[in-house]
Amino acid sequence: MEELITFLFEASEKGNSQKVNEILNNDSSLIHAENEHGLTLLGISAHFGQFEVVKTLVKHGVEINAISHSKLSFIPQNTALHAAIAGAKSIEIIEFLLTNGADPNLTDSEGNTPLHIAAFEGNSVIADLLVKFNAKIIKNDAGKTPLEIAEDRNNIDFINVLNELTK
Structure with a gap:
């Protein structure tokens, strides 16, 4: 299971929405997974500006306002909206998150x-x-x-x- 979560996070970070979709279709519970650092799939995808993955995660019912449990001292526990703004700053993603209920x-x-x-x-x-x-x-x-x-x-x-x- 841990290996699958790692693979899912790598696909999210790299923008492989097809692979993310495939994994979540096989196990929808992984939508709420966090990586070994306590970061969320949506947060990682938004941070790296992976719009297609963000859309895929929202389609699969991700909790848009979930707060990560970051264990990294340089990353506060935050939402995907925070992560999007701190990372790639994709206006497309930020607006999409807000339109889909990000607080x-x-x-x-x-x-x-x-x-x-x-x-x-x-x-x-x-x-x-x-x-x-x-x-x-x-x-x-x-x-x-x-x-x-x-x-x-x-x-x-x-x-x-x-x-x-x-x-």
Whole structure:
């Protein structure tokens, strides 16, 4: 079973949606599997920008707001939406996740919402999309809002978009 899960995660990371579909058709319970690091299939696929795999997982009924149980110190426990924004930043995937029920206000294990993650790199396109899906501006566990993170990092475009969107 462990070997099959490893194979499933490799197929997800590499974008082999056909293989992912085949494995899940044979054992639908694997949709909820985590890898040895506690990461989810949807999170891995979204992080690596594998849109066809993300669509396949959603078609198979993946829990879109599942929070990983990351055992890696540099990856907080988070949702696929967080992972998509921290990774490949595929607007197509981010919008697909949001359209299919991803909650833009869920926090990771550090209290960051997806908007906080977008603020770290100043991604104003993602900020715009998140706000359109009702992302709220809240403080993370460090007491910072996405706007404050963007200000600390001098991400002017992000600041301007967020100020404009939240008027």
